[in-house]
Amino acid sequence: MSTMLSRMGAWLHRQMPTHEQLEGNRFTAPxxxxxxxxxxxxxxxPRGVAVGLLVGIFALIPGVQIVGAALMCVPCRGNIPxxxxxxxxxxxxxxxxxxxxxxxxGNQLGxxxxxxxxxxxxxxxxxxxxxxxxxxxxxxPALLVGLFVISTVCAALGYVLSMWFWRWWIGRKHHARRLxxxxxxxxxxxxxxxxx
Numbered sequence: 001m002s003t004m005l006s007r008m009g010a011w012l013h014r015q016m017p018t019h020e021q022l023e024g025n026r027f028t029a030p031x032x033x034x035x036x037x038x039x040x041x042x043x044x045x046p047r048g049v050a051v052g053l054l055v056g057i058f059a060l061i062p063g064v065q066i067v068g069a070a071l072m073c074v075p076c077r078g079n080i081p082x083x084x085x086x087x088x089x090x091x092x093x094x095x096x097x098x099x100x101x102x103x104x105x106g107n108q109l110g111x112x113x114x115x116x117x118x119x120x121x122x123x124x125x126x127x128x129x130x131x132x133x134x135x136x137x138x139x140x141p142a143l144l145v146g147l148f149v150i151s152t153v154c155a156a157l158g159y160v161l162s163m164w165f166w167r168w169w170i171g172r173k174h175h176a177r178r179l180x181x182x183x184x185x186x187x188x189x190x191x192x193x194x195x196x
């Protein structure tokens with residue numbers, strides 16, 4: 001499990017934008033000057049995860065997700081790079097499942113959207129106009145309510161799991177530090193080398 005977590009941490013580290021990249025972009029430069037939004041603390045990490053999942057699943061528009069997550073991290077004081085990385089969980093491979101699940105959930109909550117039409121449009125590679133007409137029918141309320149519920153539940157779960165993971169990680173580091181042999185005091189070493 002430790003190897004898998006290390007790999008996942010390395011992958012997330014590679015995906016996150018650097019502080020210099022954010023400062024170089026004119027849109028994100030004002031955010032990059034606020035150092036507290038880029039620190040990994042026990043409060044900012046769960047907030048960043050929750051914001052990234054909430055915006056990433058609800059928005060489903062690639063450019064809007066990262067910008068929306070970064071802007072939402074400002075009042076929430078969440079970690080911006082982590083929130084941006086979490087938006088990648090909704091990607092071209094997972095989006096159809098998120099949409100289908102949202103429509104199904106919206107239908108279960110009393111709205112009406114035809115899933116067979118959704119599957120037919122997806123299978124045929126329909127254009128934006130056809131998707132727009134379908135959404136402007138009675139499918140939009142079911143989709144939006146389903147997306148809201150799924151993104152809110154995922155954000156809450158992400159918050160709790162990342163808070164638990166943070167405590168586990170820090171506890172593991174403290175345990176490893178306690179098990180390390182203590183270094184001898186510098187003055188004791190100097191006295192043993194130069195007995196007077």
